[in-house]
Amino acid sequence: MLNQSFRQSQEQSLRPLTTAHLAQTMSLLLLSRQELKQKVESEISTNPALEVVDMNKCPSCSRPLIGNTPCSVCRRNGDNVDDTPIIFISSRSDFVGSSSNSQSADDISPDEITPAREDLHSYVLRQAAPDLETQDIPIAAHILSSLDDDGLLSVPIVEIAQYHHVPISRIEKVNELIKRCEPVGVGSTSPLEALLVQTDVLSETNYVPPLASRAITEGMELLSRHSYTELGRLLSISTDDALEIARFISENLNPYPARSHWGNIRDGRASKQDYQSPDVIISILNHPKQNLVVEIISPYTGRLRINQLFRDAIREAPSENAEKWQADLEKASLLIKCLQQRNNTLVRLMHLLVEIQHDFILQGDIHLVPITRASLADKLNVHESTISRAVSGKMLQLPNKSLIPMSKLFDRSLRIRAEMINIILEEIKPLNDSQIADILNERGFSIARRTVAKYRAIEGILASRMRRSMHSSNPE
DNA sequence: CTATGGCACGGATT
DNA sequence: AATCCGTGCCATAG
Numbered sequence: 204m205l206n207q208s209f210r211q212s213q214e215q216s217l218r219p220l221t222t223a224h225l226a227q228t229m230s231l232l233l234l235s236r237q238e239l240k241q242k243v244e245s246e247i248s249t250n251p252a253l254e255v256v257d258m259n260k261c262p263s264c265s266r267p268l269i270g271n272t273p274c275s276v277c278r279r280n281g282d283n284v285d286d287t288p289i290i291f292i293s294s295r296s297d298f299v300g301s302s303s304n305s306q307s308a309d310d311i312s313p314d315e316i317t318p319a320r321e322d323l324h325s326y327v328l329r330q331a332a333p334d335l336e337t338q339d340i341p342i343a344a345h346i347l348s349s350l351d352d353d354g355l356l357s358v359p360i361v362e363i364a365q366y367h368h369v370p371i372s373r374i375e376k377v378n379e380l381i382k383r384c385e386p387v388g389v390g391s392t393s394p395l396e397a398l399l400v401q402t403d404v405l406s407e408t409n410y411v412p413p414l415a416s417r418a419i420t421e422g423m424e425l426l427s428r429h430s431y432t433e434l435g436r437l438l439s440i441s442t443d444d445a446l447e448i449a450r451f452i453s454e455n456l457n458p459y460p461a462r463s464h465w466g467n468i469r470d471g472r473a474s475k476q477d478y479q480s481p482d483v484i485i486s487i488l489n490h491p492k493q494n495l496v497v498e499i500i501s502p503y504t505g506r507l508r509i510n511q512l513f514r515d516a517i518r519e520a521p522s523e524n525a526e527k528w529q530a531d532l533e534k535a536s537l538l539i540k541c542l543q544q545r546n547n548t549l550v551r552l553m554h555l556l557v558e559i560q561h562d563f564i565l566q567g568d569i570h571l572v573p574i575t576r577a578s579l580a581d582k583l584n585v586h587e588s589t590i591s592r593a594v595s596g597k598m599l600q601l602p603n604k605s606l607i608p609m610s611k612l613f614d615r616s617l618r619i620r621a622e623m624i625n626i627i628l629e630e631i632k633p634l635n636d637s638q639i640a641d642i643l644n645e646r647g648f649s650i651a652r653r654t655v656a657k658y659r660a661i662e663g664i665l666a667s668r669m670r671r672s673m674h675s676s677n678p679e
Numbered sequence: 680c681t682a683t684g685g686c687a688c689g690g691a692t693t
Numbered sequence: 694a695a696t697c698c699g700t701g702c703c704a705t706a707g
Contacts, residue, residue, distance in 0.1 A: 576693065591693050615692090615698075635682060651700055656683060666683060668707075683706080692697070 227541040232548060233592040236482045243507070243542070252528070252535035254510040324348055327384045334380055342367055342377050346390055354389040354460035355397065386460040394458030395423060401456045409455075412448045414438050419452070426452065481600035483553055483609070485564055499549050507542065509535055551583055552593050560612050564601055568621035576613055619648045620658045633667040 234242060247253045324347040331343055345366065349358040360378065364371045381390040387404050388397030402416045418426065418438060425434040426449060435445035483499055509532070517528050556579070562570035576594065580587040597609040611617065626642055627634070634642075636659070637652040644650070659666070 575691090587693065595693090613692095637682085653683090653700055653702095654698090657699075660684085668682075681707090683704105685704080686702090688699105688701090690698090690700105693695085 224537060224540060224544075227537060228544045228548075229589070229592060231541050231545040232589065233595065235596045235598070238596075239545075243538075246538055247507075250531050250535050250538075252510055252513045252531045253507065253538070254513075255507050324350070327381060327389055331380050331384050335377065339373070339377050342369070342374060343381060346374070346378055346381060350389065353394075354386060354391075355394065356390050356392045360392070386457075388457070388460035391460070395419065397458050397460050398452065398456050401460075405455060412444070412451050414440065414444075415448050415451060418445070418448045481606055482597040483549070484600040485553075485557060485602055499546060499553065507539060509539070548585070548589065548593055552579065552590065555579060555582060556612055563612070568617055569625070571612070571614065571618045571621070573615050573618055574613060575615075616658065619643065619650060620662055622646065622648065623655065623658055624662060624664070627664060635667045 231239065231242070247255060324344070327347055328340075328343060332340065335343055342363065345363055346356065349356060349363070351357040356378070360371055360374050364374045367374075378390050382388055382397075382400045383404055388400045391397035391400060398419050399416055402411060402419065405411055418434060422434045422437050425431075425437065431445040431449055432442045434449070435442040438445065513528070514532065517525060517532065557564065559572060559574060560570075563572065576590040577587045580590045583590070594609045594613065599607050599609045599612070601607060622643060623639060626639055636655040640650060640652040640655045643655070
């Protein structure tokens with residue numbers, strides 16, 4: 204059912220109606236998630252015709268909702284609230300790119316599409332549900348809907364306890380359970396707590412350096428300052444061991460569960476772009492056949508729609524403001540259409556991309572197939588600039604949790620660079636640039652010697668002379 | 680003398 | 694129209 208409405212909206216939005224529409228769609232497409240969030244928020248606050256319905260709260264009584272089921276308290280009016288929305292923009296919109304051989308966006312068979320639009324809340328709830336007492340489920344739902352963007356609990360536990368009139372310990376019990384769900388650490392009250400939970404859970408299946416949790420509780424300060432010697436002293440271990448712990452933490456843990464992995468930390472510098480959140484998330488669907496799920500992240504949760512009351516008010520009680528209101532109404536509806544189209548374009552684009560770059564996404568740089576924005580534009584029957592805008596500035600999260608700029612999928616030379624790295628890694632005796640160039644040419648990549656040098660520079664690889672026998676430096 | 684890095688130019692891409 | 698990228702030529706470091 205969602206598929207159908209989705210497809211309908213796709214077709215109907217294919218032809219822009221006005222130039223204004225077109226222009227706005229274009230500009231929206233350019234915006235990344237955060238920018239769009241600002242834009243939408245400002246629009247909402249200035250335009251009374253727009254309203255946002257939080258999907259995680261019951262529309263009428265604003266109690267936390269569980270998944271898609273209507274609020275149990277006021278189910279009767281809960282339902283008819285739903286029949287008037289102009290548009291439904293989910294916080295994520297999902298679909299599946301099949302692994303190999305579905306050719307065009309149009310012939311995906313229905314069962315390959317994940318039917319539910321699932322956001323973090325329901326995702327986690329589904330995991331937790333089997334372990335929960337039935338009467339605890341509302342509590343879990345409440346906790347989940349109180350998460351902030353980072354997946355941390357933004358409301359004091361006491362408050363939740365009061366709301367439900369149950370002892371704090373019970374809330375904590377539920378929360379313990381939630382924290383152990385994927386992404387591990389959700390629902391923690393602080394980044395620190397999230398780290399601890401993750402360490403704990405990880406230690407059940409993997410090797411965790413001893414004292415890691417103590418390092419977190421007691422040495423967080425030192426960790427963030429990268430004073431490993433001091434950390435070592437604090438825990439009375441060697442600096443090397445302290446370093447190992449630090450590396451373990453930065454590689455395996457994430458203080459903000461809902462965010463992606465905090466980037467490649469090279470030499471301890473975790474700052475800069477790392478705290479960006481992705482615009483699109485690609486993950487692997489576990490149980491069925493390893494399909495890739497693409498989720499376009501919307502900057503806000505809930506439905507954005509025309510305020511029905513506002514519309515009625517205009518119709519029934521015309522006043523001297525009617526003109527202005529009418530204009531607002533039109534602006535609102537335009538915005539919604541444009542947002543819809545933005546989303547739609549992204550979805551279509553990602554679908555194609557995931558198909559083409561399937562191997563790259565799963566197996567890394569070497570499998571990137573070189574494509575140009577233009578070629579995609581051709582396949583999607585849109586203008587190149589549309590693709591350009593859609594790609595620029597967007598971040599993508601891969602199944603392995605790494606965050607990459609979307610433009611990486613269009614990197615012409617990445618493929619060859621990866622190959623080059625392999626060559627350099629494999630060789631025992633350092634090769635000079637022209638030798639590398641020769642090997643690459645033999646393998647079918649015709650590039651010049653000078654270019655090898657350039658690539659080396661990009662990858663931060665030293666000149667052949669300088670790299671006698673050093674390793675363990677550049678995983679990227 | 681050889682291997683590299685710098686500068687700059689032309690073609691492709693956006 | 695602006696930008697990016699591969700490449701050639703040349704100066705320089707080793």
